[in-house]
Amino acid sequence: MSEQHRTLHSTTVAAPAEAVYAIIADVTKWPQYFAPNVHVEHLERTERSERIQIWATANGEVKTWISRRELDPVGQKVTFRQEVSQAPVASMGGTWLVTAVDESHTLLELYHDFTAVDDLPENVAWINAALDRNSEAELTGIRELAELGAELDELVFTFDDTVHVAGDGADVFDFLNRADLWPERLPHVAALDLQEETPGIQVMAMDTSTADGSVHTTKSIRVVFGDDRIVYKQIAVPALMTAHTGRWTIVPVDGGVDVTSRHTVTLKPSAVEKILGEGKTVADARAYVHKALSTNSTTTLKHALAFAEARRG
Known part of the structure; x- marks a missing residue:
């Protein structure tokens, strides 16, 4: 025994x-x-x-x-x-x-x-x-x-971005799943390394360019479910956060699919003024992070839309 x-x-x-x-x-x-x-x-x-x-x-x-x-x-x-x-x-x-x-x-x-x-x-x-x-x-x-x-309720927040794609869900999934091709497909991705030693479990390091020309490096673990859902967690996050999880979902609808990017973020209150400036609040940080993440995910969604609709067309 x-x-x-x-x-x-x-x-x-x-x-x-x-x-x-x-x-x-x-x-x-x-x-x-x-x-x-x-x-x-x-x-x-x-x-x-x-x-x-x-x-x-x-x-x-x-x-x-x-x-x-x-x-x-x-x-x-x-x-x-x-x-x-x-x-x-x-x-x-x-x-x-x-x-x-x-x-x-x-x-x-x-x-x-x-x-x-x-x-x-x-x-x-x-x-x-x-x-x-x-x-x-x-x-x-x-x-x-x-x-x-009660402060926790202010630090943690979730939001979605959704686009309708007049294309096949399989093509959208291919675009999202093949993140190793994102540097060729997405303008805000400067570099990306994707490892998938176990099928369905991806470890991803990504360099993301922002509008001011700076580059942020993040590392994520992604779990791939079938061909309609990918969930992930960033294990190296920007300085304003203590945690960032998310998911991509693909839902069939008439004429195509609805594709949603969901983000859940936990902010680091001690970093707010250091990053955003004196007098800035957690509310300012929520708005800043929401805009930055939403801009990137919406860009990804629009390119996935164009990719899938071009394939159907």
Whole structure:
């Protein structure tokens, strides 16, 4: 029988236990909140139980697995167990435990138990290192989010850009999926490196030119679903942000398809005046980031439209 290993990571949060539990319970927001998490997809869901697939980075690699979570809002506890693990993990599960210290302070504990493929010491070491890195990142993220309180609602915002394409969805998908060709196809993309070692998981580094002539480098992980949806997370973001996730969706309609680019951004309040100037506010930063991202995504959408309609024509 494989040896079972156990770990515990914990932190104290200057926020009520209910606020901490709410962050843990809503797994759909984890890619926006926690650096290692790229995307979460619900496969099954009830009021107290959910089956999810998670894509996340571990020791610099992109991993995906399927887990079942049981939610206990009364006991303020969430238990999880991986149904399908990815090497070098043979099995893994654990518990999030939220304990009120007083009305405004909470002890948050994260327990893991795991077995490693073939019980190899190097696999155990790899898993422990990944758990240390990701658990600390998640605990820090939860603490910072919970302590922001109502301010979080102002820092996180979502918006869409949509175009109707009188063309085939397959051609639009080809344009969006073949991001390695964007430097040839899109005027604002100066350079792009795309790696796809695992089909459907793309790691992309892109240099984007702005109207003032400056170039911004971003790095993203993209997960490709079929031929109608691509989701992504930027793992290297501009200075005004702490997180940026998004998705491209292609929806059939009469005469063609509607193509939508969605962005969800978390702003970094400490960077607002440094980047935009003295006296600038979070509201100014929202407008600035919205305009910049919308300009680029709309440009991409218009070129995808022209590409798909030319092919149909």
